[in-house]
Amino acid sequence: MSDYNFLMESRLSPEQIRVINQLSRIASAQGLNFYLVGGAVRDLTFGQQTVRDLDFAVEGNPQKILKHLQPGSTARPGDPHSAGQEPLVVAEQMSYDARLNSAEIIFSNGVRGEIAATRSEIYSRPGARPDVAPGTIFEDLRRRDFSINAMAISLHLNSRGLLLDPTNGAGDILKMELRTLYSRSFLDDPSRIYRLLRLGERLGFKPEERTKRWLDSALESRAWEEINPEQQGRELAAILHEDNPGRVLKLLGEQGLLAGLDRALTPAKIPYERLTKIRALAKIVPNADLFLLNFHALAERLGGGNRSRLAQGVFTHKKDLKLALSLEGEAKSLAHTLASSKAGSPSRVYTLLAGQPTPLLLFLLAYYPQTNIQNRVKTYFQKVPQVKAGLPRAELAALGVPPGPKFEKILERIFLDQLDGKIKTPAQLQKELRSLAGVKEVRPAPAEVARPKPKGELKPKSELKPKGELKPKSELKPKGELKPKSELKPKSELKPKGELKPKGELKPKSERKTKVGEKAKVEKKVKGQKAGKAKGARPSTRGRSLPALRERPDKRKAKDKGKGKKKGKR
Numbered sequence: 001m002s003d004y005n006f007l008m009e010s011r012l013s014p015e016q017i018r019v020i021n022q023l024s025r026i027a028s029a030q031g032l033n034f035y036l037v038g039g040a041v042r043d044l045t046f047g048q049q050t051v052r053d054l055d056f057a058v059e060g061n062p063q064k065i066l067k068h069l070q071p072g073s074t075a076r077p078g079d080p081h082s083a084g085q086e087p088l089v090v091a092e093q094m095s096y097d098a099r100l101n102s103a104e105i106i107f108s109n110g111v112r113g114e115i116a117a118t119r120s121e122i123y124s125r126p127g128a129r130p131d132v133a134p135g136t137i138f139e140d141l142r143r144r145d146f147s148i149n150a151m152a153i154s155l156h157l158n159s160r161g162l163l164l165d166p167t168n169g170a171g172d173i174l175k176m177e178l179r180t181l182y183s184r185s186f187l188d189d190p191s192r193i194y195r196l197l198r199l200g201e202r203l204g205f206k207p208e209e210r211t212k213r214w215l216d217s218a219l220e221s222r223a224w225e226e227i228n229p230e231q232q233g234r235e236l237a238a239i240l241h242e243d244n245p246g247r248v249l250k251l252l253g254e255q256g257l258l259a260g261l262d263r264a265l266t267p268a269k270i271p272y273e274r275l276t277k278i279r280a281l282a283k284i285v286p287n288a289d290l291f292l293l294n295f296h297a298l299a300e301r302l303g304g305g306n307r308s309r310l311a312q313g314v315f316t317h318k319k320d321l322k323l324a325l326s327l328e329g330e331a332k333s334l335a336h337t338l339a340s341s342k343a344g345s346p347s348r349v350y351t352l353l354a355g356q357p358t359p360l361l362l363f364l365l366a367y368y369p370q371t372n373i374q375n376r377v378k379t380y381f382q383k384v385p386q387v388k389a390g391l392p393r394a395e396l397a398a399l400g401v402p403p404g405p406k407f408e409k410i411l412e413r414i415f416l417d418q419l420d421g422k423i424k425t426p427a428q429l430q431k432e433l434r435s436l437a438g439v440k441e442v443r444p445a446p447a448e449v450a451r452p453k454p455k456g457e458l459k460p461k462s463e464l465k466p467k468g469e470l471k472p473k474s475e476l477k478p479k480g481e482l483k484p485k486s487e488l489k490p491k492s493e494l495k496p497k498g499e500l501k502p503k504g505e506l507k508p509k510s511e512r513k514t515k516v517g518e519k520a521k522v523e524k525k526v527k528g529q530k531a532g533k534a535k536g537a538r539p540s541t542r543g544r545s546l547p548a549l550r551e552r553p554d555k556r557k558a559k560d561k562g563k564g565k566k567k568g569k570r
């Protein structure tokens with residue numbers, strides 16, 4: 001059996017794991033049995049790369065958990081949060097359904113989820129809201145739509161990772177089948193017809209044989225006409241959240257089911273091309289939430305009254321609703337500014353776009369093809385996170401700047417300069433950091449700067465031993481300055497022995513010795529060559545072999561370059 005603790009740790013995002021850990025700690029502290037249920041369990045079992053949202057079920061009152069998620073909640077002593085290890089996650093948006101004792105939440109770290117009391121449901125008539133009563137986790141799993149969605153993972157600290165799968169959803173996942181849990185399922189809740197087609201499209205699952213018969217019979221009796229407005233809005237929102245809403249809407253159109261979602265929807269009104277274009281944005285901005293843009297594309301063709309009716313049903317949060325209906329106008333004015341000189345540098349673009357809602361920027365990418373607008377918004381999405389991730393926090397701290405407003409202000413300056421390409425090298429960064437932090441630059445002693453490397457380690461002329469006292473070659477110091485073995489060229493790159501001058505071509509030792517007059521000539525020549533080069537760029541000639549001296553500096557330079565680290569060694 002799968003190890004669900006391992007699956008959760010490896011498949012869920014760090015933010016999702018943080019939410020799970022925090023909530024299960026709170027639930028345990030309250031003595032509540034707490035479970036991960038629904039799509040997350042299905043997707044972990046099926047091996048999906050990402051899990052969209054986290055649905056939790058709690059045996060008992062969810063309020064005992066929800067009260068700890070209010071913005072401004074503080075960690076209690078003993079919590080890891082109180083030690084400052086992790087930021088406390090709170091509910092940024094929450095919509096509570098008192099009838100179902102359930103809350104939909106967007107957490108402060110961006111994770112979406114739902115926390116609901118476990119319940120049983122009884123349908124008094126098809127399409128009507130069911131009567132609900134508190135129930136056990138097993139009753140709760142049995143009220144669900146398909147076996148693959150009726151599994152739970154215990155998050156209780158004592159049984160964490162235990163899978164509850166009373167209707168063998170794991171078996172259906174293996175067969176890639178969608179199976180309802182009882183024959184009247186589609187009649188009781190016709191929104192399950194849409195869920196089956198949508199999930200089937202997303203996962204590549206087919207209805208199980210009996211389920212297919214029950215589906216056909218529900219379609220024949222036009223059960224979908226009974227779906228209530230709240231469920232219509234929910235399902236339409238779910239479709240617009242899909243990776244490929246166009247395909248789902250096409251499938252529904254082919255089955256004659258669009259009108260069940262809204263009376264104004266017909267196959268001719270579905271903007272397939274626009275939906276495809278919007279979908280392509282995911283390549284530029286991975287994980288972008290394209291929901292609002294999808295809604296805009298769909299509603300645009302429906303006209304005023306229909307559009308606001310659709311929006312009322314689809315959006316649970318007023319903020320989203322307002323933005324969805326104003327996207328076009330807002331984008332027009334932002335595009336105007338973005339194309340002007342007010343956005344002449346990347347840092348200005350950043351300042352302009354930073355406070356704007358992401359869907360608005362995605363809208364610009366989708367509908368404003370002008371090169372400068374495209375480039376500026378793409379830079380914002382792609383370069384800004386890169387530069388932000390590499391900000392020199394540690395380096396700044398190392399200069400002794402304590403955390404606080406000054407620290408952040410310096411980082412902001414560095415961030416803007418890096419965006420504009422004013423800081424490119426580590427040396428420039430260090431210089432700028434020092435200057436902004438008010439730390440004086442430590443200037444290296446001029447002598448050290450001027451001296452070329454090997455020379456600096458040689459003793460001044462006056463201290464040199466007279467020639468007669470020189471040690472034999474084998475005892476000479478430079479050995480210590482030899483490069484480590486790892487830096488030497490591999491043997492294979494060395495010139496084969498055959499290419500070296502045969503010993504026989506060398507002059508006899510006695511002839512090789514430079515006469516005093518010749519040496520003076522050579523030194524004069526070298527001096528002349530030196531004059532044409534940068535001052536101090538040549539190392540000392542002392543101790544070098546004559547062939548090296550005889551080479552023209554330009555030739556030597558080229559040769560040295562080719563040799564790389566093996567320079568000066570044979």
Ligand code: ATP
Nearest residue numbers: 038039040052053055143144145149150189191192
């Ligand atoms: P995803 O979140 O990946 O889109 P999901 O299956 O989790 O898929 P949700 O809408 O989040 O879909 O629903 C959570 C769970 O609630 C489902 O897995 C299912 O168990 C249950 N559920 C949702 N809608 C119904 C329904 N109409 N009838 C019965 N159970 C439902």
Ligand code: MG
Nearest residue numbers: 038039053055
């Ligand atoms: Mg879900």
